[in-house]
Amino acid sequence: MATVDDPPPGWSSKPEDLEYEDDWEAEDSMAQEICEELNIGRGRPIMYDCTISCYLFEAGGKFYLWDCVGYGVFEITSPKTLDGIIKTMKEKGDDAL
Template identity: 35%
Template structure:
């Protein structure tokens, strides 16, 4: 599996979007060394699910939800419970971010993967 370094992880993001309030997408908030290193929690979770080339997108700054992308599909990972949810609607990152900004994560249509 290819786990892209942080420098390549923003390849799917629109050039001009800001994360919703309470979310961050900077390196300090995403903590890629901890979550996406070869032995990181995110790496282990995505491998167990057979998801290739995961990319960190954004995570909550005061909570435990982490949004990542794998092969053009977006997922929400609950770091505490270990659940991963596939976002089925909306599917584009700009629409996902807008939906979270307007109505929170619960406004997304998701399917439990784990």
């Protein structure tokens, strides 16, 4: 599981905040079922923002945002690297992705 040492404000990469065992580990977890439905491969959480209930995760070599409230999953097409995504989030906010 990728970790982010210095996440953007509001985001956490702490294992307890990612709820890995509950939301990601099991094949029949909600996150894995969504990834399977989208045919993007097994998802791995990277960060979670509890204020907006959103995960940043990786699947199949690509990065996604999962809006847990609206159940939307959005592929991040630019930037394509985790470092670039974190930098953009810090400098311009989540909406810049």
